Amino acid sequence: MKKLILISLIFNMFFLKNIASANYDKIFFDFKIASITGETINLSDYKNKVILVVNTASYCGFTNQYSDLQKLWDKYKSKGLIVLGVPSNSFNQEKKSNSDVKNFCEVNFDINFPMMSITNVKGEDAHDIYKWARENYGKSAIPKWNFYKILINKNGKIEETYSSLTKPMSNKIIKKIEEIL
Numbered sequence: 244m245k246k247l248i249l250i251s252l253i254f255n256m257f258f259l260k261n262i263a264s265a266n267y268d269k270i271f272f273d274f275k276i277a278s279i280t281g282e283t284i285n286l287s288d289y290k291n292k293v294i295l296v297v298n299t300a301s302y303c304g305f306t307n308q309y310s311d312l313q314k315l316w317d318k319y320k321s322k323g324l325i326v327l328g329v330p331s332n333s334f335n336q337e338k339k340s341n342s343d344v345k346n347f348c349e350v351n352f353d354i355n356f357p358m359m360s361i362t363n364v365k366g367e368d369a370h371d372i373y374k375w376a377r378e379n380y381g382k383s384a385i386p387k388w389n390f391y392k393i394l395i396n397k398n399g400k401i402e403e404t405y406s407s408l409t410k411p412m413s414n415k416i417i418k419k420i421e422e423i424l
Contacts, residue, residue, distance in 0.1 A: 267379055270399030274372050279330070279341045279358040291397050293423055294325045295411070296372070298364040300336035300389035301347050308390045309352035311411035316356040322424050323397075326356040331364045334389050376401060392416070396423050
């Protein structure tokens with residue numbers, strides 16, 4: 244059964260890319276989201292930056308990607324990259340409280356890039372950012388699993404999406420980030 248689920252997940256990640264016609268009535272920078280410590284983050288504060296939005300989870304098989312996300316942040320933050328971690332329990336693999344997630348990330352991965360509060364990333368209860376992504380980029384912007392990545396360009400529009408299997412320090416992510424920085 245697990246093998247069938249994995250095959251289905253991989254199929255969906257690679258073959259069901261469906262890009263919608265992007266009208267962009269709003270851009271990424273028009274939204275707000277709560278930080279992991281409860282403050283409201285105006286994404287307009289990140290204007291003219293490249294943003295890698297990643298839905299994360301503490302109990303996922305991809306959790307070790309936190310290390311590469313931190314490396315990516317360390318390497319490119321001075322050039323205008325923001326790594327934005329969005330903990331989510333949409334796939335039932337996240338801790339129960341923001342403070343537990345924050346502690347887990349700091350103790351185990353020494354994370355210091357911006358982390359948001361635990362947020363739904365799919366379905367009717369998804370955060371407005373994820374609904375916006377789906378409306379403007381199609382099904383490929385909907386996280387299929389934890390550590391799904393959405394790359395936002397300096398204009399506040401979706402540049403590309405990457406599956407959970409794509410490591411943050413992969414050549415294709417690095418190449419695209421360097422191209423749009």
